[in-house]
Amino acid sequence: MALLNKIHRAGLALLLAAGFLSPAYGQDNVRLVEQEIKAGLLYNFLKYTQWPAEHPNRGVVVCLIGGDPFGGHLQPMAGRTVNQHSIEIRNLQNLQDIDACSLLYIHENQKPNWPHLQKALAGKDVLTVSDFDGFAESGGMIEFTRNDNRIGVKINVDAVAAAHLAVQSRLLRLASTVHTAATD
């Protein structure tokens, strides 16, 4: 026991001396800029969501509508693979191309356009993600939230189910789940 302790401590010392004890390796939490965290989470949404089996060879396409708010932090995701599919990132110009998207990231500036987008998305198995307040309650699937210094997500389980998508419980446990608010 004492020996183990010694080895452990020597190891830590070595890591420290080598400047290796960055938070990613230590028990400290990671510090990233907001867009990096969100980009990382988008990647995890792709990883932990199952799409219906109809389009097995579609590939994974992340579409952006309204612009790219990630400040260059999303682009490194292009070309990475998730579940053996290569990720492609597209700026969506035309709503008719929405069929090709696995995930649609809706820029905050599209908020006024959201009811219109919802119509175009009806019945399509596209995972929708946005930042704007009230997105999930109004029928969006995943809404980023900011709680003090941390990023969180709201997942609208009704909207996810209606699109025949399945978000794995690992993500749902970490999110706050909401339902579509009743419209009067």
Add this chain to the structure above:
Amino acid sequence: MLRWRKNAFLGGTAALCAICAVSVASAADTVDPFALSPEQLFDATVMSVSKTSEDLRDAPAAVYVLTGEDIARSGATSIPEALRLVPGLQVARTNASGWAISVRGFNNALANKLLVLIDGREVYDPLFSGVYWDMQDTPLEDIERIEVIRGPGASLWGANAVNGVINIITKNAADTQGSLVSVTSGNDDHAIVTARYGGSMGDGAHWRVYGKYLARASTQTPAGADANDAWSDWRGGFRMDWDPNAQGDTFTLLGEVYGGNGGDLRSVPLLTAPYAYTTDESVSASGANLHGRWSRELGDDSRFTLESYVDLTRRSQFTLKDERSTLDVEGQYELPAWGWQKLIVGGLYRYTVDALTATPIITFAKGTRADQLISGFVQDKITLEADRWIVTLGSKFEHNDYSGFEVQPTARLQWLDGKEQMAWASISRAVRTPSQLEQDLDIFSGVIPPGVLPLPIAVELRPSPNFDSEELIAYELGYRRQLAPEVQLDLSGFYNDYDKLATLSLLTPEIVLSPFHVVLPIGTTNLTKAKTYGFEAVVNWRADDHLNFSATYSYLHMNLDGPPSDLAIASEAAEGRSPRHQFNVRSQWDINDRLSLDTAVYYVDALPAFPVSAYWRLDARAAWRLTDDLQFELVGQNILDDSHREFGASTDVGATVIGRSFYGRLTWRS
């Protein structure tokens, strides 16, 4: 709320960060966000622009952070009022636009043991080492957070940070994009209008411009007369933040111009009967400042920051006419970790020119004074055992034109137990350097009518060029614990040992022939000692996502030991000017998506030196989001009480009482 990020600016948090000096990883360079698990990403801390962030519980100092949301939900319409929430602070409103604010005692309208910074720019006036709170009227909507550090040694700069530092940090321009207009109206604040617009220029560059106008009603004297203290001020300013992608550089430029007008009641001494009269004094003040900053992250977990500001202030009232220009240049370098050690060094140069105009009350030998300040610091954070024991040793060194060379060392020891708990202890030496008030000014303070002697006695504060720095050795202890996932506890205690405190010593009386009177001269000496101790406790309970409770309690005991009354004036009076017990409890409740209700209850103990009794205060705020862009708030302050007095001697003709106030506010954001 319990998360604490380091400041983007040198003077304040970055300063504290130097003391805490976490080994912040150059995360952006080494961590691949796509390689992290969802758990790690949700647990990741969002970095500020300075790319440094830190848990509040990691800071080995008594730190309290008021977030922008806390400020909005407090219902406060000024920075001083928002500070009532902070444990260990004494906040007393003296009139419509004046506050006496101090940390851990020695409160006074000219409280001088506190450093106040706005985005790293020192806002206390070196003339008397105090703060004109009336002019610190930054739009509250633009404030990111206010960090208050009790105790000395927490700042790298400033010999004034004896009892603590208040660091006001405004939002990054990227966080204030779009439009904001807010209009407030009530019985105390007749009108506050704020307008802001923020845009971007691409390539990570953002800007905002803003303007604010405020008009506040006068208060009443304890006898019920108008206190002649109606106040109005205006300001306009901008901020630009440029964070070019993929580079480690960040640039910030901000500036502001402002002006204000108000007044008070002032007793003016006369050498002939009736020996004093009360006048309606008018006060006008204005200023401008421009502040630039450049910070670069180097790949090896090191960084440097350079910044500079120019600050112009002008104040004119019956008793005082003063114009000041200040140039400040600062730099800081955080070295790469070297073994177990992390070193930070920095330096500062400041040049300030002050032009005083003589008034019937204040005279001096030399009206214009230029001063230079050179300051440096070095600090080493040594990890004794990783994630368990850390010791931080540091010292400030400065040379100023009043007291010469000063050394202010600090030693801090920190014990960590994962995320669950943390304990710290520190010993620091700090000084409050002399100001023009003590060394240069001749103040005609009052006249004692014939009676004691057959002649009138003029009391005159004389310049005391030999007045030296006040000294403090502070011993502090702190403990923080996560009692449950939703409950945090933060305790801190202190024992402060002061020496050479300013004392108003009686000098030999003089006879003056025309008009025939006696002058009782007073000199400022360093003959008072003091021992103070106390503690502050904070509990925060996040009952659920929609309901948060927070409670603070502060205890303060002051024991001064100064010369008796035949040698000095009220040398121990400071004992009775700060409340012994203070507490507040507040709740923040989101009833639904559209409606929130916030309440706060305060208790402030009596001030035995003044006719100020203990008082309770209840504030409540209801906010409705009418649409996604429009919010309406209704706020009541001091609801339980018709009026009460918060500060001031019984003989103070300018003393006022603080009454009940209500206001409504409409805020439009788009």
